[in-house]
Amino acid sequence: MNKSNGYYQLLGAAVLGVAILGCGWILKSAALDVKNMERTVVVKGLAEREVTADTVIWPVQFSDADNNLEKLVERVEQKNAAVIAFLKLHGFDEQEISQGRQSIVDKQAREYGAENQQFRYIARANITVYSQQPDKVQNALTKVGQLAKQGIAIVQDNYETRIEYLFSGLNNIKPAMVQEATEKAREVALKFAKDSQSKLGKIRTARQGQFSIIDRDSNTPQIKKVRVVTSVEYYLSD
Structure with a gap:
């Protein structure tokens, strides 16, 4: 009886050993596969x-100056109308043109820098063109000298008047x-x-x-x- 028990115990141990070796081989193979997959x-x-x-934003800005405020305002309004007429002449409609704010500075009202100034009042007007036809802006820019002949100097060399193409x-x-x-x-x-x-x-x-x-x-x-x-x-x- 004891011999039979010993035989079965030995057989069980052998089977367990084989199973452990088999599991070890499987785990090693799986580990190698995982390692390969990690490359x-x-x-x-x-x-x-x-x-x-396909879209352009063109800020059109000009300035004027005078010692007579009433005359200055009247002249700015005339120039503003001339700029809008120029833009419409070159293909821009009312939906593409928007008038921005106008500002007037009284230099004598400043606490400093008022001496030796030729003009007391300086006005600045802004008109913005927003169009989905950039070619029209390119064409108008080549003709902007027509405004200079009317005494309207368009500002084109500062950050505020930079043309944006989108x-x-x-x-x-x-x-x-x-x-x-x-x-x-x-x-x-x-x-x-x-x-x-x-x-x-x-x-x-x-x-x-x-x-x-x-x-x-x-x-x-x-x-x-x-x-x-x-x-x-x-x-x-x-």
């Missing part, structure tokens, strides 16, 4: 496009650009896998960068460059 490569893909601005069609080109950037990232990953004698696996993670819209150059702000960079992480295997 990855991170690549980036760039997509760029040149687009033309592109609002980003959503229309986003999908194609993201696809292009992702394809370029995959091309880089395939090249890396080939050079490292590996095989490219599935995507582990993917991140789309922010879209940026900048002027192509300082001379043609109406032409924009749109770019996006995607970052993709792929699995590698032998």
Whole structure:
């Protein structure tokens, strides 16, 4: 009876040992598989496009000065009407033209800087053109000298009068650009896998960068460059 019990105990121990070895081999194999799956490569893909601005904001500003306030106001109103007439002549309608605030400074009312001033009053008028036809602004800018002949000097060299060109069609080109950037990232990953004698696996993670819209150059702000960079992480295997 004791011999039988000892035999079964020995058999059980052997079976348990074999099971432990089997589990160990399975766990080791699984660990190796996991380790292989952890081999990855991170690549980036760039997509760029040149687009033309579809919206323009043109601040039109001029100044005048006089010692007679009444005459100054009257002259500013006349010049304001002349500027609006000029804009309409070059294709802008009333919906595209908005009159901004007018300001008049009395230099004698200032606590400093009033001496040796030729004119007591200085007026500044602002008109804003908001249009979805930037070409009309480009054309009007070449003819702005016509206003100078009427004694209207348009201010064009400060930050307040900087013309803004905008592109609002980003959503229309986003999908194609993201696809292009992702394809370029995959091309880089395939090249890396080939050079490292590996095989490219599935995507582990993917991140789309922010879209940026900048002027192509300082001379043609109406032409924009749109770019996006995607970052993709792929699995590698032998």
